[in-house]
Amino acid sequence: MSALPTPRRLLLATGAAAALPARAQVPQGGDWPARAVRIIVPFGAGGPNDVMARIVAERLRERLGQPFVVENRPGAGGSTGALIASQAAPDGYTFLFHSSAVAIAPALNPRQAIDPRRDLTPVALVADVPMTVVARPEAPGFGSLAEAIATARAAPGRVSVATAGVGSANHLALALLNALAGIETVHVPYRSTAQSVTAVISGEVNLAFAGIVEALGHYRERRVRLLAVTTAERAAALPEVPTIGETVPGYAVPLWFAIWAPPGLPRPILARISAELAAMREVPAVRDRFLALGAPPLMAPPETLAARAAEEVPRWQRVVAEAGIRVE
Known part of the structure; x- marks a missing residue:
């Protein structure tokens, strides 16, 4: 995921299915939807945000009988698309499929970024996805x-760690590890998570914080070693990989989508x-x-997502302030 620059004004940030309850059991929203619904994805096509949104859109189309169209509106680390969504009419024909970057933006640009809480x-809350700590196989140390x-x-300021950019979720996950583990590393920002993983494979950097989607294929091909996952519990897809919290108590940073x-x-x-998603x-x-x-899909209700935002926004405000992170 990319960094979060500060544009001029950011006021706000399938397949065949098994049988489901009859549509009459779902709370009705009048005649909604009576036409196509757009789902804004504030990142480019092909990433986990986009892929998940398209799975959801396909299922909603099948259930509700109208097109749910994914519209990629990348820019400003996800803030451009969030702004567009926040300013749309609240009529049920515009939704936003965003990552946890939406809770990070207020910390990086408090005067202009949208605050999802308001x-x-x-x-x-669609899913919690682990980030991973990636190293080269057999790299000493x-x-x-x-x-x-x-x-x-043993070597403060010499271990290099790649992320998807300054202010990205990966970067803040690294900053929290530095703080809790009491270490000093060199942050090396790249333009994407995929590039940061490639940098580890090529030996440009020692480690990377990377999403599981970008790291899993390389891990299965034994091009990288996964040292840990960032979630509170081990990932179902990687039960053999420990959590960071097993080594650094209190650490848990899921990359979440909502x-x-x-x-x-x-x-x-x-x-x-909400009922359809559940x-x-x-x-x-x-x-x-x-x-x-x-x-693993959560599809948790609005109250759960509201609680997540209420917890995450101030958390990252503290981390950003303590680490002195600045986005140019």
Whole structure:
């Protein structure tokens, strides 16, 4: 995921399915939807944000009988698309499929970035996805996370760690590790997570913080070693890989994905789409596609997403301030 620059004004940031409950059991939102619905993805096509959004859009189209069209609006580390969504009419025809970057933006640009707690309507917490700590196989001093931390302590400011850019979720996950483990590393920002993993493979850097989607293929081909995952529990797709918290108590940083709407979305529409998303979690064809991404679907209700934002925004404000992170 890319960094979060500060543009002029950022006021706000399948397949066949098993049988589901009859549509009459889903809370009705009047005649909604009566036409195509757009789902804004604030990043480019092909990334995990985009792939998950398209799985969800396909299932909603099947269930609700109208097109759900994914619209990629990249820019400013996800803030451009978030701004567009926040300013759309709250009529149920615009939604935003965003990552945890939406909770990081207020810390990096407090005067201009959108704050999801006030500027968006929470719809569903879709998935928690692990980030991973990536090293080269057989690299001396980096056989495990504990060994990597010991190497960093012995050589302050010499262990290099790649991320997807200044202010990215990967970068802040690294900053939190530095703080909790009491180490000093050299942050090396790249333009994308894929590039940061390639930098580890080529030996340009010692480590990288990378999403599971970008790291999994390289790991299975034994081009990289995964030292740890960032979630509180071990990943279902990688049960053999320990969590960072097993070495650094208290550490847990999932990369999470969620659906939002413009502020003021009518409650009947919110209830209907929330119910459809919750039912989607139990559909094997949907669940299998999420699991292939290393992302067990949560499809948790609006209240859960609101609580996540309420916790995450101030958390990253503290981390950014303490680490002195600045986005140019």
